[in-house]
Amino acid sequence: MGGKSVYLRSVIYMLTVVSFVVLLGCAVYYTSIRSHIVNELMTNNARMDKQIASTYELFLDTTIKAAMVSIGDENGGTRTASDDAVHLDGRNRVEFENQQIYERLNRITKISDFIHSAYYYTHNHVYVSMGFSFELSDFYDKDWMGSLDTTKDLTILPARKLPTLPNGDKEVIPIVMNFPLHALNHTFTYVLHVDANQLFRFLIRNQKVYNDFRFRIIDPSGMIFVSSDSEDELFRQIQDFTYMDPERVLQNREDNYIASRNGKKVIISSYTSPQYGWKYVSESDYDPLSRSMLVPLQIIFVIVALSLLISVIAVTNVSRRLYGPMKDIVRLLGLNEANNRDEYELIMGHIHQFLNENQKLKEAVDRNRQSLKRQFLYDLLVRNVYNEHEIREKLDYFELTQQSNYTVIVFGVDDVEQYVNRFTLGDRMLWEFAMENIVMEIVRQSGTGFFLSLETAKFAVAVSFSTGELSISEAENKAADLVYAMKDAIRKYIKISVSAGVGLARENPGQLNKSYQEGLTALTYAETVGPQEVVTYRELHGASAQPEYPIQLEEKLLQQLMKGDKEGAxxxxxxxxxxxxxxxxxxxxxxxxxxxxxxxxxxxxxxxxxxxxxxxxxxxxxxxxxxxxxxxxxxxxxxxxxxxxxxxxxxxLERREHTSNEHVRQMLDYIHEHYREPISVDGIAEQIGLNRVYVGRLFKQFVNQNMADYINQVRIEKAVELMSEMNMLVMEISEAVGFNNTHYFIKVFKKLMNVTPGKFMEQLAEQKRLEG
Structure with missing residues (x-):
């Protein structure tokens, strides 16, 4: 019995030691598990903030792009409101145009439920989508106009509160869009007011995961423009909420910490959007979490205290029945482990929910995959903003194969002024689409590549040849051969004359920007040489030997000169x-x-x-x-x-021949008398009884100008007289001076007068107004 008592006492002593160890372990457990759970919770909060930020800004970007597409479609067409109002004048015309503007603004506001209202801004008026307009000096909402930027395609102004209107105050994000896009000068300015809070409520509606959180969105100045807690917080500065440590929120890009609000601890998480610089701040209560952690710990402390008490009593009184309570303790520990597994399942449920939300975001990104791919290629070619690792990742993401050689060809339209003035933005987009199809069809015959539209009237093609192992020089020569085929095809099918510059071949996509810069330099030189020229960068910097002078051609030239043969020379x-x-x-x-x-x-x-x-x-x-x-x-x-x-x-010839001026005088008289009629060299030759070839040479010899140019000069002089004396349309003047094609008349007039007929008539009218 004594040995048994010794055994029992030894067991009890061991139990006592274990109890003390468990007590110490509980203290360590409480400290470590508290830190771990708090860190895990803060990490989840930070991840949720990023998810909310990306989803919110994706919805905002989608709304903006939809509006830009709608506005671009309406302003990019060839038919405008002024076309419909040609036969209206005075007040009716103004009312008609205003009505068109209001209808356009209303259509824009109906694109999305998140667009509260829209402005159409001009240098003199502001039109409001509610159906009224103001002069700039009388505009009720002009305090923000000092920050209006009409030089960029898109500007997002700081959030603000609209002035009081019949439908009440509204917190909005002003979006400024200037059209035409990617142009040096913008002619249309629209201001969209996106309802920031309505967009945010739509985002978190019916999402249980957000129920226990309070969210705020803060602009870079520290102003709260979205809040899920209270509307009284809107348009207040974050500095008013000292418990949040405003300086810490504004200075750090990402942060998580515990603060005290009205005596209660809260977990605050903040994240800064890289796109707009907005702060997404979430807040959740910490005390319920702390209490939930204390419950199992209190149970353990009670068990440990009970074990200590039992161990002291068992030294003298407890027998083998002590094993019953020991089994109960084991069962309790097993039950506790089961509860832990339930917590794990709950956490896993949250993780699966997050993964589902993330998958939805990926699907939204995939829908815009083509636009993202084109932007990546533009940044890679023109801006050179990626390192090698980023390039490999993005090539894999967009399923682009990395090749061993790359050559960039830069095309430029020869007559840029005609290309811009003759064609509308919509027409130019169609031309660029057709040009891309033509060029890529030629590229695909011998390799791979891509086509990009750069600034106005300039385009770039990156070509890579995958057939066999080509040297750098072979790749450049092959690219130069393709350029001539592209240039001729563009000229044949879409009637546009282009010049081209070819850069050096490069071995990896990270060097595409260098080849592009070289192609741009070669194009600049090609444009100085003349239209439809092709120059390679190697030609500009690769030739050093003294060229061979064409002596035989020079001898032939001197022979033609001494014969007086102008055409031969x-x-x-x-x-x-x-x-x-x-x-x-x-x-x-x-x-x-x-x-x-x-x-x-x-x-x-x-x-x-x-x-x-x-x-x-x-x-x-x-x-x-x-x-x-x-x-x-x-x-x-x-x-x-x-x-x-x-x-x-x-x-x-003058030294050899003595030709009378009488025939030339007859030609000049005939042209001045019949310039309103169709005139040809054959007709004039028949009138004065001379050979047409001799008539042309004789006229050029004495007048120092070919007959066709002289006839056009006379007609343009008569057109200027009619513009000064008569109130006629351009088409009527064209017919009156002998042109049967108004477009050709405009082209000749601009060539000789350096201004279009319409602009010249406006200048005459302005001059008469100043003189009168």
Whole structure:
């Protein structure tokens, strides 16, 4: 019995030791589990804040893009409200146009339930979607207009409260959109008022996970413009809520901490949106959590205290019946473990719910995958904002295969002014779509690549050849061959003349920006050479040998000059320039121009013609040399040299022949009498009884201008007289002076007068108004 008592006492002593260890373990457990659960809770809160921020801003971006598409469709078409109001004037016209604006604003507000109202802003008026307008000086809501930015496509102004209206105050986020998009000058400005609180309520509606939380959205200035707690908090500064530690919230991008509000502890989590700089702040009660952690701990403390008491009593009185309570303790511990498993299942349930929400967000992103892909390619090519790791990740995400060579081709429309003025924004978008189809069809025949629209009238194509192992030079040559096919196809199918610059081939996509910059440099040079030119960057920097001078062509040119053959001499000049253009370095045409000047100077010395004598167009040979040096393109240099050869041939013929001026006088009289009628060289030749070829040469020799240009000059002079004396439309004036095509009349008028007919008539009217 004594041994049994010793056994029992030993067991009891061990139990006592275990109880003390458990007590110590409970203290450690309480400290560690409290820290762990609090950290886990804060992490979940931070994750939830990011989820709310991304979802809220996704809804906001979707609303903005829908509005931009709607506005772009209405303003981008060729038919406007002013078209419908052509036959209205005065007050009826103004009312009609205002009604069109109100209807447009109402359509915009119906795009989404989150758009409260919209403004249409001009330099003189502000139109409100409720159906009324104000002059800027009388506008009831003009305090915010100092922050209005009409230079960017899209601006999001700080949230604010609309002034009192018939339907009450409203907290909104003003969205400023300027159209046309991506233009240097914007002509339309819309201001959308997005109902910030309604959008947020829609986000958290029927979401039980948000029921125990209070949310606020704060702008960078510290103002609360969205709150789920109380509307009295709206448009108050966060500094008014000292328990939240406002400085800590505003300074840190992300933060989690415990604060005290009215004697109660709360967990505060904040997250800063990288897109708009808004602070998303959530708040949840900490005390219920603390109490829930204390309940199992109190039970354990009671059990430990009971165990200690039993161990003391059992030293003298307890027998084997002590094992009954021990089993009860085990069962209690097992039950406690079951409760822990329930908590785990609850946490897992929350995690699964979060994953489902995250999956929905991913699906929303996938729906905009094509736009995101195009933006990534633009940033990669033009802005160069990614490192190698980010490029690999995004290539995998957008399912783009990384190749071993990349060459960038930059296209530019030759006549940019005509391209912009002749076509509307919608037309240009169609042209760019057609151009992309044509170019990519050619690219796919020998490799892969992508097409991007850059600034107005400029486009880029990145080409990669996957057939075999190509060297860098082979890839560049193959890309240059493709450029000519693209240029010809664009000219053939959509009637647009383009020049192109080809960058150097690169080995990885991270170097696309370098190839793009090189292509842009080559395009700049190609545009100075002339229309429909193709220049590679290697041509600009790769040629160093002295070019070979075309001596045989020069001899033929001198023969044509001494014969007085203007056309033959001009043909020889073009042949010499074309040969230099096809050789190697584009700058050889400038070098050729200087060599020709030396040759022509020798001819003038042989004929004893001083270099200071006026030869043509008020130019002496000295001033001709200066003009060629200052010419911006090779085509301009060629034209000046051709003009000199024409003068020289005329000089030679004049020395040989004595042609009467009577025939020329008859031609001039006929043109001035019949400029309203269709006139041709054949008709004039028939009238005066001469060969048409001789008539053209004779006219050019004496008038120093071809007959077609002279006829157009006379007609334009008569058109200017009609504009000054008569009140006629452009189409009527075009017909009155002999043009049967109004578009051709406008083109010729602008070429000779450096202004369109409509603009010229406006200038005349303004001049008359000032003089009267």
């Amino acid at each position: 001009a043909a020889r000049l073009r042949e010499m320039f074309d040969e230099r253009r096809r050789s190697s370095h584009p700058g050889e045409q400038q070098w050729l121009s200087f060599q020709l000047l030396h040759t022509l100077a020798r001819k003038l010395m042989e004929l004893n013609i001083p270099e200071t004598d006026v030869l043509f167009d008020g130019l002496s040979f000295s001033s001709l040399c200066q003009s060629i040096l200052q010419a911006k393109s090779d085509q301009m240099r060629l034209n000046l040299l051709i003009r000199w050869t024409e003068w020289f041939c005329g000089y030679i």
